[in-house]
Amino acid sequence: MTQSNEVATPVETDVAIIGAGPAGLFSVFELGLLDLKAHLVDILDRPGGQCTELYPEKPIYDIPALPIVTGQELTERLMEQIKPFSPTFHFNEMATALERLDDGRWKLSTDVGTQIVARVIVIAAGGGSFMPKRPPVPGIEAYEGTSVHYAVRKMETFRGKNILIAGGGDSALDWTLNLAPIAKSLTLVHHRDGFRAAQHSVNQMRELVEQKKINFHVASVKALHGEGGQLSGVTLSGHDKKEWQLEADALLPFFGLTMKLGPIAEFGINLHENLIPVDTTRFESETPGIFAIGDIITYPGKLKLILSGFHEAALMAQAAFHICRPNEKLRFQYTTSSSSLQKKLGVS
């Protein structure tokens, strides 16, 4: 093994998959039939990708043999299907760096320090990583991490601060309620006097407003004021275009998540308009050993359909086998008739 100066011990596997959406999950099945083990990395806290993050309850009608299935059900069925192959999941982790080792294998690192050493990388990252939506306020980047936070990691950070929370969903309301007792002042701004959050949270928030413990304004954040990343105030704008200033040392915007390509763009893989061009016989990128499937790839005739991702996973697995097991012969078998495949699936 190549020596590593890192403190964390890398885990070794055959295939490291970035993205645990339908394409990534089904890859585990196709790889598993060929005795290839997989680790999956996903920035979300659960499998399913877009299916469970964006539309868990929405029915999907174009999955072969499933006339109607929700994003949540499809994910659960895929999880059941790949269970015999016991993949390792690394949830809440973002794949941040990819490095080629001297022995030809890859080392994939994540933002929490996990290192996965694998012969083959499969990028099944869909539209990219889910990241918090950034409000279109000029210069907001300069305050991120110091005064602008898209999540609350430690509540204590906000003790005694003048906090401004923007948004009208559950995250905005929950953090309004949780941070109100420790804040010096707390203001919630939302573009309307209505919320998509749980009713009891909305009621509690309105009570706090009544008691003058917090403020609520129908407004949006127009400008940030401060120096060296430290926020001192904001300009708010109401619907009548009236603008006013407010003292604030922390801004917490909660507008949900959107997909950004993220660190994959820095992996040195050839991209075409933020998509990975692949060879459609192998579903390999232009970098040997790095495969890509699903919504993140492009080729003539590509359709962004879940079923296309499944097909791409099957062909990828065949090609990946030859890289992982260069001295073994691949025998194509059917699950209906092969007793060895049935054994792997735990059904015989």
Add this chain to the structure above:
Amino acid sequence: MKIIAKDREGKTVEIEGRDGWTIMEMLRDAGLPITAECGGACACATCHVYIEDGWYEKLSAPSDGEVDMLDMALAVQPNSRLSCQLTCSEELDGIKVTLAPE
């Protein structure tokens, strides 16, 4: 029907709208930079547009689902709509939309 669409740089294009399709699909197919991440399921708020010049009032009111989902959009204004929830029809011939910032 025609859709008059303005992109985030202020450039205006006229695109043909097909009856029964959504304005989001027309904007996307015309190559305008609209994310429409969820593909039209009213689940992501990334096809957010502003409806200009009095056209907002001519549209049927947004569903509760759309109003809720607009909470996840950025820079919402009183004339904000999600373009995946607007269906092209002759009544909307000449509708003016501007892509919202993202």
